Amino acid sequence: MISTDNTMTRQWQPLIRIALAIGLCLSPVTAAQIKWKNVDFTKGESIPEQSNLSWTLGATGARGWIYNEKRSTIPARQISITEIHKGSPADGILNVGDVILGLGDEPFTSDPRTAFGKALTYAESEAGGGKLDLIIWREGKTSKVALNLPVLGSYSTTAPYQCEKSERILEQGIKTLVEKMTAPKYKRNPIERSLNALALLATGDKQYHSLLKREAKWAAEFESGSFATWWYGYTLIFLAEYVIETGDQSVMPGLRRLALESAHGQSNVGSWGHRFSHPNGILMGYGMMNAPGVPLTTGLVLAREAGVRDPQVDLAIQRSSDFLRFYVDKGAVPYGDHAPWIKTHDDNGKNGMTAVLYNLLGEAESAKYFAHMSLASHGSERDQGHTGNFWNMAWAMPSVNLSGPEATGAWMKQFGSWYFDLARNWDGSFSHQSQPGEQLDRSPRWDATGLYLLAYAMPLKNLRITGEKPAVVPQLNAQQAGGLIDLGRGWNSYDPDSFYDALPTEELLGRLQNWSPVVRERAALALSRRNAPVIDALIEMLDGKSRHGRYGAAVGIEHLKGDRSAAVQPLLQTFKQSDDMWLRILAANALTAIGEPARSVAIPLMLERMANPIDDKNAPRRMEQRYLTFALFNKRGGFLGKSIEGVDRDLLFRAVRAGLKNQDGRARNSIGSLYDKLTLEEIRPLLPAMSEAIANIAPSGMMFASGIRKSGLTYLAENNVEEGMQLAVDFLDERWRLWGAADQGPFALDIIASYGANAQAMLPQLEEILDTMEKSDNSRGQNLKGALKEAIEKIKTSDHKPRLTRF
Numbered sequence: 169m170i171s172t173d174n175t176m177t178r179q180w181q182p183l184i185r186i187a188l189a190i191g192l193c194l195s196p197v198t199a200a201q202i203k204w205k206n207v208d209f210t211k212g213e214s215i216p217e218q219s220n221l222s223w224t225l226g227a228t229g230a231r232g233w234i235y236n237e238k239r240s241t242i243p244a245r246q247i248s249i250t251e252i253h254k255g256s257p258a259d260g261i262l263n264v265g266d267v268i269l270g271l272g273d274e275p276f277t278s279d280p281r282t283a284f285g286k287a288l289t290y291a292e293s294e295a296g297g298g299k300l301d302l303i304i305w306r307e308g309k310t311s312k313v314a315l316n317l318p319v320l321g322s323y324s325t326t327a328p329y330q331c332e333k334s335e336r337i338l339e340q341g342i343k344t345l346v347e348k349m350t351a352p353k354y355k356r357n358p359i360e361r362s363l364n365a366l367a368l369l370a371t372g373d374k375q376y377h378s379l380l381k382r383e384a385k386w387a388a389e390f391e392s393g394s395f396a397t398w399w400y401g402y403t404l405i406f407l408a409e410y411v412i413e414t415g416d417q418s419v420m421p422g423l424r425r426l427a428l429e430s431a432h433g434q435s436n437v438g439s440w441g442h443r444f445s446h447p448n449g450i451l452m453g454y455g456m457m458n459a460p461g462v463p464l465t466t467g468l469v470l471a472r473e474a475g476v477r478d479p480q481v482d483l484a485i486q487r488s489s490d491f492l493r494f495y496v497d498k499g500a501v502p503y504g505d506h507a508p509w510i511k512t513h514d515d516n517g518k519n520g521m522t523a524v525l526y527n528l529l530g531e532a533e534s535a536k537y538f539a540h541m542s543l544a545s546h547g548s549e550r551d552q553g554h555t556g557n558f559w560n561m562a563w564a565m566p567s568v569n570l571s572g573p574e575a576t577g578a579w580m581k582q583f584g585s586w587y588f589d590l591a592r593n594w595d596g597s598f599s600h601q602s603q604p605g606e607q608l609d610r611s612p613r614w615d616a617t618g619l620y621l622l623a624y625a626m627p628l629k630n631l632r633i634t635g636e637k638p639a640v641v642p643q644l645n646a647q648q649a650g651g652l653i654d655l656g657r658g659w660n661s662y663d664p665d666s667f668y669d670a671l672p673t674e675e676l677l678g679r680l681q682n683w684s685p686v687v688r689e690r691a692a693l694a695l696s697r698r699n700a701p702v703i704d705a706l707i708e709m710l711d712g713k714s715r716h717g718r719y720g721a722a723v724g725i726e727h728l729k730g731d732r733s734a735a736v737q738p739l740l741q742t743f744k745q746s747d748d749m750w751l752r753i754l755a756a757n758a759l760t761a762i763g764e765p766a767r768s769v770a771i772p773l774m775l776e777r778m779a780n781p782i783d784d785k786n787a788p789r790r791m792e793q794r795y796l797t798f799a800l801f802n803k804r805g806g807f808l809g810k811s812i813e814g815v816d817r818d819l820l821f822r823a824v825r826a827g828l829k830n831q832d833g834r835a836r837n838s839i840g841s842l843y844d845k846l847t848l849e850e851i852r853p854l855l856p857a858m859s860e861a862i863a864n865i866a867p868s869g870m871m872f873a874s875g876i877r878k879s880g881l882t883y884l885a886e887n888n889v890e891e892g893m894q895l896a897v898d899f900l901d902e903r904w905r906l907w908g909a910a911d912q913g914p915f916a917l918d919i920i921a922s923y924g925a926n927a928q929a930m931l932p933q934l935e936e937i938l939d940t941m942e943k944s945d946n947s948r949g950q951n952l953k954g955a956l957k958e959a960i961e962k963i964k965t966s967d968h969k970p971r972l973t974r975f
Contacts (some may be wrong), residue, residue, distance in 0.1 A: 206235050209248055209267040210305050222250045223281060223601055226288040227317050228300065229256020229594040232268065234281050236604035239552050240662035241281040245269075246305075256594040257315045262304070269310065270303035285586030291315075292333070292589065293322040325646070326573035327580045328565075329627045338624040340596035342371055345617050348597070349379060356615055358390060362402035363562070364618035369406070369413055370625035370634050377414060384410045388422025397440040397460040400430050404467025409631050411474040420475060427471040430464050431484035437789065437831055437868045438487030439505060440464055454907045455870030456504035459559055461488065462521035469528045470632055489529060492522050494791060496537045497716075498750055499685045503554060505832060505868045510689045513656055514545035516553025520563030523641075524633055527570055532640040535570065539641045542567035543575055543652045544684060546583035548660035557603045558614060561587075565623035566633050571652075572643035576626065578653050588620060604661075655684050668694035677705055680720030688720040696727040703728065707738050715748065722754035726761040733765040740769060743777075749784040752777075753795045760799040760807055771807050771815060774800055778823040789868075794835040797827045801838040812845050825857045833866035833873025840879030848887045848973065855889070855975045862895045865902075874903070874912055881915075885922045890972040896920045897933050904941065909948040917959040924968030934960050 207213045215233050222231040231251040235244035247268040252258050270276050271287045291300040300315040321333040328334035345364055348354060356364065365383040368376050387407040392399050407423045410416065433444025439456040446452045465488040468481050495501050499508025501518035509515040523538035542564065553560045568579045580588075591601050598621070600614035622634060629635040644652070658667030668676070668690050679691035695702055706728070709721035722742070725735045736759065743755040756774060759766040774796050781793040800823075803809040812820065820842075827839050843851065843858075851858075862880040866873040877899060884892030900916035903909055920927050920934070938956050941949035 206237070206243060207246070207248075209246055210269075215248060215250075220250075221602055221604075221606055224591055224593060224599040225258075225284060226590045226592055227256075227292070227594045228258045228262075228288075228315050229253035230258040230262055234604075238662045239603060239605035240279075240548060240660060241604050242279045242660065242662040244280050245276045247280050247284065253594060257317055261313050261315060262302075263306065265306070267305040268302050269305050272301045273303075275303060281590070282586060285590035288317070288589045289323070289585050291317050292320045294319060295322075323580055323585045324577065325581070326577040327585070328576060328624045329573035331627075334624045334627075337592065337596070338371075338621060341592075341598070341617060341621045341624070342368065344596040345621065346376070346379065348615070348617070349383070358387075358392075358399040359402045360615045360618065362387065362406040362618075363622065364615065365406050366409060366631065366633070367618035367621035367625060369410060370622055370628060370631050372413075372628055372630035380410060380414070381416065384416065384419045388419035388426075390422075390426070395442050396429070396444060397433070397442060397457075397464060400426055401460055401463030401467050404430065404471055405463060405633065408467060408470035408474040408476075409633065412470070412632065413630065423471055423474060424476050424478075427468055427476045427481055428478060430468060431478070431480040434464075434484045434487060435867065436487075437505070438484075438489075438491035439868065441870070450865060450867050451870050452906050455873075456868060458492075458501050458504060458518050458521075459516065459554075462492065462501070462518060462525055465489065465492075466521065466525045466528065466633070469525065473528075473632070485529075489525070489531070490788065492525070493531075493534055494789075495522075496534050497683075497685065497719075500541060501538075504871070508685065510685050512545060512549040512552075512659075513541045513684065513686050514549065514560060514564075516557060517559035517561070517563035519545070520567035521559070523567035523570055524563065527640055528632060528637075530640055535639075536641045539567050539570040540652055541684070541686075543571055543579055543649065544656040544686075546579060546653065546656050548662070549656055550583060551587075552603045552605070552661060556600070556606065558600055558616070558619075561591075561600075561616070562619045565626060569626045569635055570639045570641040571649065572639070573627075574646045575644045575649040575652075578646065578649035582653050584623075588623070591616065591620060655682070655687050659690065665694070665697065669697060673698070673700050673702065676700075677702060677709070680706075680709065680724050681714050681717035682720070683716050685719070688716070688723055692720065692724040692727045695724055696729055699729050703730075703732060703734055707735055710735070710738050710742060715751070718742070718748075718751055719754055722751065722758045726754070726758040732758075732762045736762060736766045736769065739766070740773065743770075743773060749782070749792050753792055756796060756799045760805060767807055768814070771800070772819065774807070775815075775819045775823040779819065779826045781826065789831050793827060794830055794832045797830065797835040797838045801827075801841050803838075803841045806838065806841070809841050812842065817850070821853055824854060828857050828861040828876070831866060831868045833869030833871075833875070835869070836861055836866050837869075837872050837875030837879070840876045843879055843883045848889075851883075852975070858883070859891060859895065859975070863898065874908060878912070878915060881919050885919045888923070888926075888970045888972050890926070890974050893920060893923050893927055893930055897930050897937075901933075901937050904937070904949055904952050905944075905946050906948070909952060913948070913952040914955055917955055921959050921962050921966075923972075924966040924970060925963070926969055926972055927963045927966075931960065931963060934963075 222233050225232050229252060230249050232247040232249050234241045234247050237243050249262050249264055249266045252262055252264060271283060276283055287300060290296045291298060298317045298319040300317055302313050304311060304313055320336045323333055324331035345368060349364060365380060369380055384407060387403045390403050404426050407419060411419060411423060434440055435445040435451045436449035439451060440461040441451045441456055442454050465485060468485050472481055492501060495508050499510040500513065500515040501522050502509040502515055514520060519538045520542040523535055523542055526535035526538060550560050550564060551557055568576055591598050593599060598616045600616040626634050676691045676695050679687050682688055706721045706724045709717050712718060725732055739755045739759050743752050746752050759770040778793050778796045781790045783790065798806065800806050800808050808815065824839055824842065828836055830836055858880045862877045881892055881896050881899065896916050896919040900913060903912040903916065920930060934956065938953060941953040
């Protein structure tokens with residue numbers, strides 16, 4: 169990650185974009201994609217050239233490479249030393265190239281990364297005495313060495329509360345952090361810098377106020393034209409917390425500016441992307457992302473508490489909280505405007521972020537749900553995330569903390585203690601530990617000191633995000649916290665199925681009724697893998713009184729194999745009569761999964777509901793209609809994805825007209841599967857709606873919003889519909905400046921050129937677009953102008969003039 173500050177100049181922007189594309193946007197190359205084999209260094213094998221991924225080995229001062237597969241280090245049994253910090257406990261005892269084979273007298277028999285972390289935790293306790301015994305292999309010989317580490321004590325059962333070790337870690341870490349922040353060349357990217365400042369502010373120690381005042385001045389003056397959404401959220405959180413804590417009003421103009429820029433940059437549906445939205449309220453470019461959006465909302469809430477009063481801020485908070493509330497009881501907050509994430513209990517920290525947000529807003533039920541989901545996320549769940557697990561670690565303890573000291577202690581015992589100790593350097597600073605499966609080591613690019621120290625500062629309760637205001641979430645006792653921790657057990661990315669596959673069928677049926685949608689999904693998948701005869705039990709559960717049980721029954725039926733025809737009528741009744749929108753959606757999904765036995769009776773009901781959607785108070789954006797478009801029109805698995813035979817055309821067209829106005833681009837896109845099933849004469853009643861869907865991009869689902877537009881343009885061109893030419897030119901004129909231009913620009917040119925000599929009427933507009941491209945410094949336009957010149961010449965010389973038809 170490249171460091172930036174408020175003096176960031178134009179020449180840095182390309183580098184910033186590259187760094188963020190690597191670190192925040194694009195999926196990393198994983199070990200599974202590289203497909204290297206497990207390495208045995210004692211046989212002369214070496215670290216694969218494709219990987220430089222190393223982990224900090226705690227207070228030893230060493231770093232080591234560990235084999236990883238399927239985003240996991242479980243199959244590894246060795247640690248190859250890649251770096252030794254001078255002056256650290258490992259200096260002079262370990263060498264680069266040494267291989268750690270085990271701990272004490274025993275070689276590794278399980279994940280060496282977890283085992284080493286737990287050994288660190290024990291060594292730092294009074295019982296461990298600071299001694300860490302290692303079995304190492306060096307130049308063909310095996311020997312034992314001992315490292316001497318400072319004794320910090322043991323984590324308490326309520327750590328970091330009433331925990332001397334946590335206090336010592338915080339004290340040492342703050343000392344190191346202050347040294348970093350007072351260094352002449354201190355300059356981190358705005359996220360790291362804000363988190364570091366927040367950790368210092370969280371101590372409540374007034375001796376740091378002069379340093380914090382300097383940081384607040386930086387934050388108040390910060391501005392960025394690139395990826396502002398990522399930067400502004402954390403900068404807002406720090407600056408607002410600073411004002412609330414210190415009362416310093418000198419930075420209020422900056423806080424107000426940051427808040428209003430963020431609020432004005434929100435999309436009409438309550439979201440943000442890599443950058444702020446277009447003035448028309450639509451996210452242009454890559455699309456929605458909740459990872460920057462939720463911290464931005466939290467920053468706005470805190471700015472409001474700090475004294476920023478503006479209706480636009482209130483509206484932005486309301487839109488965002490309305491959007492996020494949809495995910496309660498359904499899964500984790502996903503990447504963008506997508507289906508709930510149900511693979512793990514958190515999706516790289518977004519549940520943790522959202523728990524903190526709703527706690528600040530005083531929404532008890534929403535805060536409780538996301539806090540409990542976050543508490544259940546540990547181990548392999550917490551160890552991964554899109555492009556890394558930085559956000560997963562940043563928001564873990566702030567959200568777990570909402571449930572009280574017994575919850576933090578249970579989570580630390582299960583995962584946090586060894587993981588935090590492994591990430592803590594010998595000088596008390598913390599490194600970001602990259603997730604297994606990444607090709608490139610991002611650790612040196614991120615200073616995670618402030619991130620981890622905030623966790624240890626929770627007992628001080630000096631900030632809103634560390635518990636200054638009493639939590640609206642119920643405080644759990646040890647047994648309750650342990651029960652939530654248990655929900656996350658039995659799953660890891662290396663072997664996700666074995667634990668659930670070993671459970672008795674009756675227990676799986678019980679787990680289908682659990683409050684956790686992740687547990688319900690895992691149980692349903694396990695039942696489907698064993699092909700158990702449970703259809704009668706699921707039908708009975710579907711008609712039960714337990715809301716979560718009814719959800720689980722629908723999911724279970726959806727995944728179950730074999731004959732499910734007995735469930736058709738119960739599912740239809742649920743879809744028709746339930747006042748629970750999510751249950752209706754799950755019932756529709758199950759009916760679609762059943763397929764042919766449900767087709768004739770389900771399609772009319774679904775089309776009618778799609779044509780006349782029911783708005784839900786917790787999902788006002790026609791969410792049921794969105795999911796029905798998938799159930800009906802998806803090419804793979806949708807009822808109408810392959811055939812519309814026997815479907816009432818009037819009802820079909822009414823549903824399609826309504827669906828093409830859905831806010832979600834992917835929902836609209838799924839309807840495109842219908843186009844090639846209708847002749848031009850049949851589709852004529854839909855042409856105006858099709859044209860509108862081409863001309864007006866969906867306000868959300870940006871990454872998929874061009875699909876329906878391209879489907880419509882293709883259909884119009886193939887049928888020589890005259891209006892398609894102008895629509896294609898307008899599409900080109902819009903898209904060449906934006907994300908996706910590399911494929912969407914040439915597509916539009918091909919569509920226009922397919923009209924042959926008829927497209928000569930479009931030449932003045934095309935030449936005007938070319939002139940704009942040539943004068944622009946937009947790289948997308950520079951890459952596309954050659955193709956546009958060729959298309960213009962092709963149209964000029966074309967003697968092909970197909971007969972046109974009009975709407």
